[in-house]
Amino acid sequence: MKFIVKLFPEITIKSKSVRQRMIKVLQGNVRNVLRRIEATARVRMDWDKLVVSCDDDSKRDAVVEALSCTPGIQAFLEVQEFRYHDLHDIYLHTAAAYGDQLAGKTFCVRVKRHGQHAFTSIEVERYVGGGLNQNHVTGGVRLKKPDLQINLEIEDDKLYLITQIHPGLGGYPLSTQEDVLSLISGGFDSGVSSYQFIKRGCRVHYCFFNLGGAAHEVGVKQVAYYLWNKFGASHKVKFLAVPFEPIVAEILEKIDNGHMGVVLKRMMMRVAANLAERMNIEALVTGESLGQVSSQTLTNLSVIDRVTETLILRPLVTMDKQDIVDTARRIGTLEFAETMPEYCGVISNKPTVKAQMSKVLEEESKFDFAILERVIAETRWMDIRDIANQTREQVQEVETVQALLADEVILDIRSPDDHEDRPLVVAGHAVVHLPFYKLATQFGDLDQSKTYLLYCDRGVMSKLQALYLKEKGFNNIKVYRAN
Numbered sequence: 044m045k046f047i048v049k050l051f052p053e054i055t056i057k058s059k060s061v062r063q064r065m066i067k068v069l070q071g072n073v074r075n076v077l078r079r080i081e082a083t084a085r086v087r088m089d090w091d092k093l094v095v096s097c098d099d100d101s102k103r104d105a106v107v108e109a110l111s112c113t114p115g116i117q118a119f120l121e122v123q124e125f126r127y128h129d130l131h132d133i134y135l136h137t138a139a140a141y142g143d144q145l146a147g148k149t150f151c152v153r154v155k156r157h158g159q160h161a162f163t164s165i166e167v168e169r170y171v172g173g174g175l176n177q178n179h180v181t182g183g184v185r186l187k188k189p190d191l192q193i194n195l196e197i198e199d200d201k202l203y204l205i206t207q208i209h210p211g212l213g214g215y216p217l218s219t220q221e222d223v224l225s226l227i228s229g230g231f232d233s234g235v236s237s238y239q240f241i242k243r244g245c246r247v248h249y250c251f252f253n254l255g256g257a258a259h260e261v262g263v264k265q266v267a268y269y270l271w272n273k274f275g276a277s278h279k280v281k282f283l284a285v286p287f288e289p290i291v292a293e294i295l296e297k298i299d300n301g302h303m304g305v306v307l308k309r310m311m312m313r314v315a316a317n318l319a320e321r322m323n324i325e326a327l328v329t330g331e332s333l334g335q336v337s338s339q340t341l342t343n344l345s346v347i348d349r350v351t352e353t354l355i356l357r358p359l360v361t362m363d364k365q366d367i368v369d370t371a372r373r374i375g376t377l378e379f380a381e382t383m384p385e386y387c388g389v390i391s392n393k394p395t396v397k398a399q400m401s402k403v404l405e406e407e408s409k410f411d412f413a414i415l416e417r418v419i420a421e422t423r424w425m426d427i428r429d430i431a432n433q434t435r436e437q438v439q440e441v442e443t444v445q446a447l448l449a450d451e452v453i454l455d456i457r458s459p460d461d462h463e464d465r466p467l468v469v470a471g472h473a474v475v476h477l478p479f480y481k482l483a484t485q486f487g488d489l490d491q492s493k494t495y496l497l498y499c500d501r502g503v504m505s506k507l508q509a510l511y512l513k514e515k516g517f518n519n520i521k522v523y524r525a526n
């Protein structure tokens with residue numbers, strides 16, 4: 044199989060040297076991502092595009108999925124490639140590929156050409172279109188809205204027949220912009236704000252303030268791992284887990300109720316800025332949006348900003364909640380967010396909407412900053428790729444099995460789409476489907492005399508969910524790996 048990868052238009056208008064650099068980075072990124080799927084994948088640079096080839100056709104869907112989630116790609120064309128000698132040769136290749144589809148249909152031929160040729164693009168369109176029309180029983184040539192549009196690309200002596208055009212993600216290739224540290228809480232907003240920076244070409248590292256024990260961490264890790272795995276797996280990134288309960292406890296004890304929210308955010312920014320500095324990162328990202336909760340006012344955001352000189356970016360600041368939710372649905376983080384409990388322990392009854400700097404400083408003077416130093420020191424730094432391994436250590440009690448006992452039931456926790464597209468079939472065993480986002484609410488309804496073997500594609504999500512269910516007190520759980 045072969046694909047021609049077209050770059051995001053904002054890249055193609057850049058100077059030649061910048062363009063070349065970005066294409067080269069994209070080439071490396073695509074290679075890294077495809078290597079996880081298909082060892083034989085080859086990615087070659089060609090003018091302003093990449094040509095991707097893989098030998099194993101059974102991996103086609105996975106390759107299409109990976110390319111459609113790689114930042115920097117505007118669209119990619121699924122093609123058949125041929126060498127040709129003359130116009131008639133182009134016609135013959137096209138007829139062999141499309142002849143059978145033409146019966147009774149109106150059609151047109153569209154050609155794009157690069158390089159020196161003895162013919163123009165229009166001459167090719169006429170020659171090939173005329174030949175097809177003469178030699179097949181078609182509905183005739185129609186240039187506007189034909190039943191079938193045949194797209195050809197000609198480059199020097201190569202002919203590409205385009206069989207499908209896939210939309211890409213757009214944006215810039217990952218790592219062509221600087222790194223950011225995204226404050227991720229597991230809700231709708233911070234998943235979307237993280238995604239927006241990945242799409243814009245930044246390596247997004249994650250900073251998580253734990254307010255709700257192991258289950259909170261499991262939930263947030265799932266979202267971060269999902270985002271990285273789907274959109275950013277060409278680069279390794281860090282996941283930082285900060286034990287924030289002592290900060291919350293100190294705030295609850297010392298800070299005036301109305302100012303708790305603003306002070307909590309300022310504490311988060313202090314810690315995040317400190318961690319970012321150690322990573323040489325210039326900017327923090329949050330999912331805050333103006334007015335979304337009553338305390339997210341410009342006054343409060345400004346007071347939060349002034350706690351650090353580090354740039355704080357809020358890509359959702361003017362987005363409507365519905366648009367954020369729609370984006371979360373499109374990128375696949377909605378289900379995680381929907382099942383995430385509200386962990387924020389510092390919810391004031393009446394949060395101030397107009398925090399005054401002097402009052403905030405007065406409140407913060409009661410705060411024991413040694414606690415802040417301690418949580419920074421106790422922060423756990425993880426390579427996001429190790430989340431799977433570390434989870435394995437944490438869930439030692441959750442067995443990973445391959446052979447099945449009679450009272451064991453396989454529980455496919457993948458999304459309904461994955462479950463339908465690639466059904467799991469295990470000879471002699473029933474497979475029950477309960478998507479991961481329903482586990483929290485519906486696992487308890489299952490027959491608890493059975494043992495459930497959680498299954499997902501890569502084994503990471505199933506381990507995280509097993510840990511989560513263990514946390515909730517269920518012990519009849521194992522993880523199932525198909526091979």
Ligand SMILES: Nc1ncnc2c1ncn2[C@@H]1O[C@H](COP(=O)(O)OP(=O)(O)OP(=O)(O)O)[C@@H](O)[C@H]1O
Pocket residue numbers: 225226227228229230231232233234250251252253254328329330331335336387
């Ligand atoms: N526990 C946390 N760990 C890391 N970042 C956090 C945490 N809580 C909040 N944040 C950051 O602060 C932003 C605003 O959080 P807040 O709780 O006010 O709003 P939210 O609408 O609940 O956000 P989200 O939907 O992202 O959870 C979040 O988008 C996130 O970037």
